[in-house]
Amino acid sequence: MKPRSRNDDEKLARREAILDAAEEAFLQERFDKTSMDSIAKSAGLSRALLYVYFRDKEDIHLGLCGRASEILFQRMQQYSAQGQTGIEKLNALGRAYVDFYLEDTSQFRILTLACSLASSAIQTEEEITPSQQEFSEHESRIMGLMTECVQLGINDNTTNLAPESDPLSVAMQMRGSLHGVIMLQDVGGSPMFDKANIDRRQWLEQSRARLADSLKKQR
Template sequence: MRVPRPVPVPWIQSMLPTTARLSRQEQANLFLLVKSLFRLRQTLIDTLPTIDILIIINKMSIFRPESSGAAQLRPRSRNDEEKLERRNSILDAARKTILSKGYEKTTMDDIARAAKLSRGLLYVYFKDKDDIQMGLAVKAGEALYQRMKAAVDVAHSGIDALKGIGEAYYQFYRQDHEHFQCLCMRMGMINPSLDRNTDSCTLREMMAEEDKIMGLMSSCVERGLQDGTINPDKVDNPLQTAMFMRGSLHGVIMLQDTTGSSLFDRTELDREELILYAMRFALEELRA
């Protein structure tokens, strides 16, 4: 029986010098194994879109230098960058589409058309619309965190850091309103039972951003307790205080928004002055 000569594929070219030491039959078997792995990758990719099968291959003993002498495969950084760029372009298209049409009316087809790619390729990057929305919340959370971190870095005390965070949050609302809307949308959509039972890479990223923001705010409260600018009698738990500060400011911002109370349109109540008053009131309550 004639053994077919293995046909090289580009990403295993570097393996050819070492595979040359294998017999014709062993080379053919190796090539068939690689083809089978790629078929497996296509099967898995719908349910596990973040998996890169090359990483799995990299861990298999057949490709380890100590077991076969073959060159070890590594994911290409260029491919990773291209994937990240494509993922971000999908999120940008999704954000504009969802904010324009509304979350409920937006379909995966709408997002695919806006991103100028096929519906099938869209599912390679995100498993459903909720996964995309969580991705938008991740980007929004990172944008907010960077603003807060910049304010904290130049603050001279814990109480000043909290003031800077409050001002950064308000400017985030005013200057980066699309990201602010995405964050608010996610806050109103979280399903506790879904979040507990769903194992999603995007969900974990979203929770990590939330932890970063609240960790930063909590550290400012702790800093104020240490430098004496925050009254310890007013703080039972730094994280609790940080959550109250964020929640109270967010509530006032939403109340004065054009979608909030109509009282601002019927009276002389000033929207911005209310926000500044709320920040002053909260800070003075904590100040030592």
């Protein structure tokens, strides 16, 4: 493998500086109110230089999503390795997703924003940028890991899933359920939780445990 040159390191550092500036702006000012000019100013770079590294503001966000999804994947991989059976690994993946929200909240919100931007124009393969490619690869790794754990749970008979179940579909349902539970208590401060004096962290753990129990084979 060819060693990285000083120029390569400088380019990488500049790209990371742009992403750092954009992350702070997106989380503080909101994505729709953040301009390329404000990102450039925060990063200490010219607006023109931003376009050398990213196609547009949406592409910068996808670069952030690539970083966030890599953090999530590493956490999920670490947690799932602690389990032996399929259901143990699925339970661990649920804990990893909730802990990702609790301990890396800004990264969780970056990925959540990606969902709201998913309806943007569909890109052809020729138009795919490095940021899009990186994000897509990390997301594939996340769903691949979840799918493998679901399949293990089917094979070792520790889940109540039928042999003909589609592991990817189950993995998507699991991730969607976890995400929905998290967003229910997060969006807008969720006054109903405060009014009912519900401990959010405890509620999240109980909800995650119920989801895991719903997949567990009853002996």
